[in-house]
Amino acid sequence: MADVVIGKEIDKTGAEVTVKLAPTIGNSKIVPFFLKNYAKLIEDGLAHPIITFNNKNKAVYAEINGQVVGHIVYEVQEDVAKTGWITFSCIDDNFRQRGIYNILHRHFETTVKQAGSKKIASHVHVTNMPRQASCASVGMKPVFYRMEKELK
Numbered sequence: 758m759a760d761v762v763i764g765k766e767i768d769k770t771g772a773e774v775t776v777k778l779a780p781t782i783g784n785s786k787i788v789p790f791f792l793k794n795y796a797k798l799i800e801d802g803l804a805h806p807i808i809t810f811n812n813k814n815k816a817v818y819a820e821i822n823g824q825v826v827g828h829i830v831y832e833v834q835e836d837v838a839k840t841g842w843i844t845f846s847c848i849d850d851n852f853r854q855r856g857i858y859n860i861l862h863r864h865f866e867t868t869v870k871q872a873g874s875k876k877i878a879s880h881v882h883v884t885n886m887p888r889q890a891s892c893a894s895v896g897m898k899p900v901f902y903r904m905e906k907e908l909k
């Protein structure tokens with residue numbers, strides 16, 4: 758399946774942002790952007806190095822002048838709420854503070870609502886303050902904390 762345009766908006770700098778839906782990740786043009794940014798998060802200790810992909814993963818992503826500048830990769834889970842689970846989201850460093858995450862998130866919410874989702878969720882590393890702030894900016898809040906202890 759080909760990626761499809763699901764919206765166009767203007768960011769805080771006046772640039773046109775094209776928002777697309779990738780019904781599958783493998784054939785989408787977001788793959789190089791995704792891999793580069795995911796590797797950086799792992800290197801910085803802000804993401805778990807194991808991520809499971811299956812044929813349920815989709816993405817809502819943003820382009821400016823044909824360049825991928827951000828994405829929200831997600832799947833709709835098969836729980837009672839059909840939770841829209843955000844697997845990984847990222848905005849290119851050169852395009853931050855322009856409202857692109859909020860643009861993407863609006864389209865993501867609309868997309869998962871149309872798929873029957875009643876809520877959205879995401880794991881966020883305790884030290885990933887930018888991600889915690891982006892979640893808060895779209896109305897997400899902490900629900901529980903995972904506690905761990907390294908055994909020596």
